[in-house]
Amino acid sequence: MEKNKTKTIHEQKINTLDPEKPMFPISVVADILKVHQRTLRIYDDESILTPSRSAKNRRLYSFNDIERGKFIQFMTRDIGINLAGIKIIIHLLKQQKIQPSQYLEYINQAGHDLNILKGN
DNA sequence: TTTCTAACA
DNA sequence: TGTTAGAA
Numbered sequence: 001m002e003k004n005k006t007k008t009i010h011e012q013k014i015n016t017l018d019p020e021k022p023m024f025p026i027s028v029v030a031d032i033l034k035v036h037q038r039t040l041r042i043y044d045d046e047s048i049l050t051p052s053r054s055a056k057n058r059r060l061y062s063f064n065d066i067e068r069g070k071f072i073q074f075m076t077r078d079i080g081i082n083l084a085g086i087k088i089i090i091h092l093l094k095q096q097k098i099q100p101s102q103y104l105e106y107i108n109q110a111g112h113d114l115n116i117l118k119g120n
Numbered sequence: 121t122t123t124c125t126a127a128c129a
Numbered sequence: 130t131g132t133t134a135g136a137a
Contacts, residue, residue, distance in 0.1 A: 026123070036131060037123085056137085058123060 019067075019101070022052040022060030029061045033069045040069075048072060048087055064100040071103035079111055 029051075030037045043049035044059065049068055051059040061069075068090070075081045075089070089107070098106055111117040 038131065041125085042130090056123090 019063040022054075022062050022065075024061045024066070026051075026059050026061070029066060029069060032066060033073055035069075035073065042083075043069075043072065046083055046087065048083060048090060067100035067103060071100070071107060074104060075107060079107075079116055 024032075026037050026040055030040055033040075040049065040059070044051065049065060049072060051061040051065050054060050072086055072090075075086050076083075081089070093103060093106070108117075
């Protein structure tokens with residue numbers, strides 16, 4: 001019937017939902033974040049968003065990587081901070097062990113507190 | 121066909 | 130930031 005069924009349903013479910021599992025190629029992420037692939041490669045070069053790599057050296061982004069990407073876009077587009085600033089902020093968030101799923105909430109609150117939000 | 125790096129506009 | 134050449 002089903003070939004290659006070497007894992008239990010339970011294990012497969014865990015794999016599917018693991019937010020750190022590298023799954024998406026650069027094209028998909030660029031589309032989701034509405035940025036050029038070039039931009040994602042620059043983030044990678046600058047150690048701002050560093051996906052893992054496949055055996056063939058292709059970038060593979062996880063759900064958490066995409067959350068980090070949304071956060072980066074929010075900071076660049078809505079707050080107007082540059083990459084040097086983003087680099088520092090990400091470093092601080094990491095130190096404080098803030099999870100990627102909370103990045104947007106965290107920085108949005110900070111933006112309101114400081115009245116530095118553009119638009120919205 | 122897609123992604124890679126590097127370089128140029 | 131966007132585009133492209135050439136390789137893999």
